[in-house]
Amino acid sequence: MELLDRFYGIKQAAGLAVVIGKDGSAIVNYCQVSLDGKNLSFEKKVTGLSLQELGKQVKTGIPLSISISGRGVLYKQLERVEEIGPSNFSAVLPNAAIDDFYVQHFPSGGHSFVAVIRKTEADKWLDAISKQGLSPLMLSLGPFPIAHILPQLNIYDEEIIFAGVKIVRSADKSWEKVSFHEEFQAPYTIKVENEVLDQQLLLPYAAAFQLLLSGKIDVVKADAPALGSAFEGLISDRKFKVNGMVILLIFFVLLLGNFVWLSGLNAENARLAAEVSTSARTSTDQQALSDEIRQKESLLRDLGWDGGINKSSLVDQAAALMPAEITLKEISVNPVDGAADHSFGSLKFRERKILMRGESAQIILVNEWAARLKSKKWVKNVELESYNFNNELNTGIFTITLSY
Known part of the structure; x- marks a missing residue:
């Protein structure tokens, strides 16, 4: 509630x-206050104005509380009652209709202090004030609203005297009696904390104070429906404006949060897009590199390259196992594949093959060599492709294929 009131x-x-x-003329006293947090300050104080001077002295648009006292205001002190209504109004004014009056009830201790004014009389003064461009929001009668400001004043006695009013209180600060006489004047300077306040300004200050704090205190006011509607309209208007500002602020915060969120998403999307682009480039580069490697490997295979194996060492080891009776005529590493298609001028090689041709009078020597070759770990297979005895040369001609 305190936050809402703020x-x-x-x-x-x-x-x-x-x-x-007594002659029906009116003297007007004016007090304007403002509230900043818990600090209350006086903005303007004027005494002894006429109604015609209000338009020059009072600023329009400021919430205004009216206090009427003097001729036309009637007071009645009763034993305390909860409320004043049609059923007990006769105790205030016998044979009078409550609908003809604005009624104010102020209970204190064991007493009820009732102040009334005829609606026609009050409306006359309210209309005169409204014609000055002012809009009253609250009406109080007599000195009773000062109950809210007494703790602020430098008055510590049970009797409070100011501007023709004397209030008698009990030891517990409950009101016992209210009297009116021109001789009742404040015996010393009245202060609100350090602010000197003319005794004529106590009532306007009390009226302004209870309007200012109307949401936090029990306001002492007359039941004037027209003013009550104006007051509720003011509060509703303020609520509407504040709620509108709050809604706009919420939308602004949401839009700001949405902007920050989308900015974060855009930044993340940009980062991911960069990563995807880099990944795509990397993948493309890898694919291109793989294709290039396959092309080169294919070219190397076409050229007969088989991984950089030291073929001279293999040939030396194979020759070292050859029996002395065999004559080696030819050794070919990765020989041309005679059975393959060599169209378009390309050659096909028998990969990881060593072709050995030679002469041996006996085939058993060739088989012995083949067996010796198979003992080598790097040899995968040894195949005697052919052995033919040549009568003219009186020796056999053989062909051995070694796979490594």
Whole structure:
């Protein structure tokens, strides 16, 4: 509630005390106050105005509380009752209709202090004030609203005397009696904390104070429906504006959060897009490199390259195992594949093959060599492709294929 009051509550208010003389003329005293957090300050204080001077002295648009006292305001002190209504109004004014009056009830201790004014009389003064461009929001009668400001004053006795009013209180600060006489004047300077306040300004200050803090205190006011509607309209208007500002602020925060979120997503999307692009380039580069490697491997295979094996060493080892009776005529490493298609001028080689041709009078020697070759770990297979005895040369001609 305190937080809502801080937003919706009234920050500045004015009190206007209309003191009606015996001749029916009115003297107006004015006090304007403002509230900043818990600090209350006086903005303007004017005494002894006429109704015609209000338009020059009072700023329009400031919430205004009216206090009427003097001629036309009737007071009645009763044993304390909960409320004043049609059923018990006769105790205030016998043979009178409550609908003809604005009624104010102020209970204190064991007493009820009732102040009434005829609606026609009060409306006359309220209309005169409205014609000055002012809009009253609250009406109080007599001195009773000062109950809210007494703790602020430098008054410590049971009797409170100011501006023709004497209030008698009990030891527990409950009101016992209220009297009115022109001789009742404040015996010393009245202060609100360090602020000197003319005794004529107590009522307008009390009226402004209770309007300013209307959401936090039990306001002492007359039941004037028109003013109540104006006051509720002011609060509703403030709530509407504040709620509108809050909604706009919420939308702004949401939009700001959405902007930050989308900015983060865009940054993340940009980062991921860069990663995907890099990955795609890497994948493309890898594919291109793989294709290039396959092309080169194919070219190397076409050229008969078989991984950089030291073929001279293999040939030396094979020759070292050859029996002395064999004559080696030819050794071919990765020989041309005669059975393959060599169209378009390309050659096909028998990969990882060593072709050995030679002469041996006996085939058993060739078989012995083949057996010796198979004992080598690097030899995968040895195949005697052919052995033919040549009568002219009186020896056998053989061909051995070694796979490594």
